[in-house]
Amino acid sequence: MNTLLTWLGKTDIDKSLDDKEAAIATIALKNAKPFDQIVILANAWEGEWEGYLNWLKTRLAGSKRPFGQVVIQKAKIKSPIHYESIFEESKNWINKLSNDSDTLTLSLTSGTPAMISTSVVLGKSRNNVRFVQSSELRGIEEVDIPVDFAREYVKSAAKGVANKVVKDPNSPKNLNQIIATSPKMVDVIYKAKILAKSELPVLVLGETGTGKEVMSNAIHLDSLRADKPFKAVNCGALPQTLVDSILFGHEKGAFTGASNQHKGLFEQASGGTLFLDEVGELPSDVQVKLLRVLQEGTVTRVGGSESINVDVRIIAATHRNLLKMVEANDFREDLFYRLAVGIIQLPSLRERLEDIPLLIAELIAEINSSASTQTNRNSKNISDNGIKFILSQPWLGNIRELWNTLNRAFLWSKSREISQKDIADAMITRDKTEEDSEVVLSLGQTIDARQLIDNYKKKYVIAALKASGNNLTKASTMLSLNSPQALRVWVKGLGVDLPK
Known part of the structure; x- marks a missing residue:
């Protein structure tokens, strides 16, 4: 059976009153192979269905084409643009007619964009469905849609999963949404809530991967600036040649490629918060400029002379020891004290x-x-x-x-x-390849070398047992010992307690 499924359009009805063909009639009368069955879905103009149906059957009969199975079916949809109900109705009809027919033709001319796009998506999932469209100038055209929607969906979904995996799980949260049942995190959240309501700069410290950006975003969301922009930049990833432009902006023609005026992050974040991640990576010349902005509250775009007022709260973060960097002259002391007004020290995962x-x-x-x-x-x-x-x-x-x-x-x-x-x-295996630091002893100083060695060994034995779940075989391998028996000797000699 050769079947046509289409939606009824107002143009189809109006033109039939003048005995003229619109989309449905054109496809029904001029398709190369006559249709044994025509199903027309409609949800409006119900009083005109019978007249249109009689007119179409008469035209089909005059062209010696089958007209006995031409019907208009009431579509159970909420509106012509309600995708969910259109999808359900279209799915039911396409599945039914595709199963009952050798070939099912779907019209892409009559109906709303929601009806047509839904037909395309559903029709592509069936191997006996073809698509046609019609126009006054070109007549009937078979439409080739060279897209495998199922494959593209899986590809898109897989890409979405991949993008999610390579990013940290840092969807925006306020401070109450951050998990904190351990004493250290409870204390951190307490301090963060106090800082959030202030306008003080905040310095978030912590090891890599502890969630410094999540915390910074949460402080912003709980602040008086929550409805203003939150802009973030990784200072360690700023290109040396563009760092000024990215942070402070540039004027048109300021340098080769500056075809338009550009507002820097300070201007973009004005009224809100600028998060400087890995602030310890900023080069010394940029540290000077950043300090000036914090002191004066103004920026000057590259290639410009005008001082632009900016109202930005700074939250900075780093995993580096900024005080040691200050002592080594790698980080400006005055900038450090400008940033380190409110300090949040995030605990490592093993501390919580x-x-x-x-x-x-x-x-x-x-x-x-x-x-x-x-x-x-x-x-x-x-x-x-x-x-x-x-x-x-x-x-x-x-x-x-x-x-x-x-x-x-x-x-x-x-x-x-x-x-x-x-x-x-x-898990990714980590090899311990720590070099011994230089040992310096003063004349007359005494140390208990054996006790130091035993303490060192004991720490690693306990760590290996913990990591292996007290499995002696695995722990001995981690410690490069020949056998579990050798580890037992160490355990006994070092006074390490094994669980019963």
Whole structure:
């Protein structure tokens, strides 16, 4: 059976009153192969359906084309532009008619854009569907739509998941939404809330991956500037030749390629907050300019002479020890004290163990949410042993390392429940290659070298046992010992307690 499915347009009805052909009639009368069945979907002008239907059948009969199965069906849609109801109605009809027909032709001329686009998406999922359109000048045209929507959807979804994975899980949160059950994080949130309501500059310190940008954004969202811009820049990634332009802006013609005036980040963030991530990476000449902006509250664009007032709150962050950089003359002391008015010291993940189970739940929810857009990815969870194993690891890369490890574990595991082994296999091995610092002794000074060595050994034995879940075989391998028995000798001699 050869079937035509189309939506009824007002133009089809109006032209039929003058005995003229519009889209539906043109396709029905001039298609190379006559249609055995024509189904017309409509949701308006119900009083005119019968007249139009009789006219179309008469024209088909006059052209010696089948007209016995030409019907107008009332479409159960909320409006001509309500995508959800149009999708459901179109899906039902396309599935039914495609199953009952050898070929199903869909008209792309009659109906609203919502109706036409929905027909295209649904029709491309069926291998016996063709598309046609008509016009007064060109008549009937078969439309080739060389897009595999299913493949493109999977590709797009996979790209979305990939983009999510390579970024930190740092969707904007206010301070109340940041997980804080450990004493150190409770104290951090308490201080951050006080600073948020002030206009003071804030310096956020912490190891890589502890969530410095998340904290900075949260302070902004809880501040009096929450409805104003939050602009962020990674100072370590600023190109040396463009850093002035990016931060302070430039005038048209200021340098080769400056074809338009450009407002820098200070102007863009005016009224709001400018987040300077890895501020310790700023070159010395830019530190001078930044200090001047903080002191005077004005910027001058590259190539310009006018001083422009800016009202910006600065939140800076770094994983580096700025005080040591000040002592080494790598960071300006006056700039440091300008930034370090309100200081937030974020604890490492290993210092906030009480928060880890809740963090895991939050990260898993984000991973599952991203994966849900892919047809071949299932929602997964993590076992109790997996959580215990995570708690035993140092996570030197903090939340970022945990995030990436969980993503790898979810990707590779074939099970719906992530095990301790899945987490262990997903971790990146770190080799300890620390060089000994120079040892200096004064004449007459005494030290207990054996005790120092034993203390050093004991720390590493305890760390290896913790990381391996007290597995002597794995721990001995981590410590480069020949056997678990050799580790037992160390454990006994160093007075390390093994769990019963």
